[in-house]
Amino acid sequence: MPKCPFCGKEIEYLxxxxxxxxxxxxxxxxxxxxxxxxxxxxxxxPLDTELCPHCDxxxxxxxDPEKFLKEEYVVLRPDDPxxxxxxxxxxIFRGKVYKIDEDVSNTDLxxxxxxxxxxxxxxxxxxxxxxxxxxCPNVPSAxxx
Amino acid sequence: xxxxxxxxxxxxxFLDDKNSLRYNRLEVxxxxxxxxxxxxxxxxxxxxxxxxxxxxxxxxxxILRSDDPEIKRKxxxxLYRGKVYKITDDYNGRVYKLTENGRWLNLxxxxxxxxxxxxxxxxxxxxxxxxx
Numbered sequence: 065m066p067k068c069p070f071c072g073k074e075i076e077y078l079x080x081x082x083x084x085x086x087x088x089x090x091x092x093x094x095x096x097x098x099x100x101x102x103x104x105x106x107x108x109x110p111l112d113t114e115l116c117p118h119c120d121x122x123x124x125x126x127x128d129p130e131k132f133l134k135e136e137y138v139v140l141r142p143d144d145p146x147x148x149x150x151x152x153x154x155x156i157f158r159g160k161v162y163k164i165d166e167d168v169s170n171t172d173l174x175x176x177x178x179x180x181x182x183x184x185x186x187x188x189x190x191x192x193x194x195x196x197x198x199x200c201p202n203v204p205s206a207x208x209x
Numbered sequence: 210x211x212x213x214x215x216x217x218x219x220x221x222x223f224l225d226d227k228n229s230l231r232y233n234r235l236e237v238x239x240x241x242x243x244x245x246x247x248x249x250x251x252x253x254x255x256x257x258x259x260x261x262x263x264x265x266x267x268x269x270x271x272i273l274r275s276d277d278p279e280i281k282r283k284x285x286x287x288l289y290r291g292k293v294y295k296i297t298d299d300y301n302g303r304v305y306k307l308t309e310n311g312r313w314l315n316l317x318x319x320x321x322x323x324x325x326x327x328x329x330x331x332x333x334x335x336x337x338x339x340x341x
Contacts, residue, residue, distance in 0.1 A: 077221045089211060133230070
């Protein structure tokens with residue numbers, strides 16, 4: 065389940081507000097009561113979109129919201145504790161490899177896209193994990209062996 | 210009658226059991242101040258607020274051109290289709306079509322006289338006027 069980069073809570077759904085002009089057919093029924101029948105929506109403008117249901121913050125969406133909900137597109141703070149490894153343009157988050165979209169990422173938020181090619185993801189993951197191990201003081205580095 | 214209403218719709222979107230994106234409308238906030246009532250035949254805007262819709266449909270509120278051939282007028286009262294109405298507004302007003310510029314018309318706003326006794330007296334007077 066995706067998480068909100070602002071409040072850190074798990075997100076089951078996103079919500080949006082749209083301003084719409086709706087046409088109704090208004091008439092009286094047999095008892096003389098007013099009946100409202102929605103006919104069509106003549107215009108629809110987004111107001112606030114892709115909002116977190118917990119903190120109401122807008123989540124920057126440079127891709128399809130469906131991808132966000134499927135965790136194929138992730139928005140995180142750079143210091144998110146669930147980022148396992150960051151190596152160059154790649155990040156391992158919750159066991160999956162993501163590439164940082166540098167065009168839209170900034171110092172406050174990382175915009176990540178899932179690396180879907182399994183082979184590429186495995187290579188990056190292995191490389192990142194090896195370098196993590198090399199940095200670990202409890203594991204002898206290749207040079208010291 | 211057609212009513213165009215400005216509304217704010219709150220949608221949620223989520224993944225269903227099959228991992229497909231689904232939308233639900235959660236909430237609607239209506240702005241009745243920005244609603245307009247339209248004649249479905251000629252698409253002219255009807256000059257009254259949304260809260261008068263019921264009165265208009267029940268013919269308690271009637272809006273007519275001042276030269277409407279169906280009215281018999283005497284002072285502030287009008288006989289229209291066998292019912293007595295009080296004129297609450299008589300003005301030269303601009304009416305708008307949805308897709309065109311406005312035009313000016315002489316309009317009467319009429320309110321039904323619901324007190325039967327008064328309506329009968331005024332009705333007889335108006336009938337007598339036209340017979341004379």
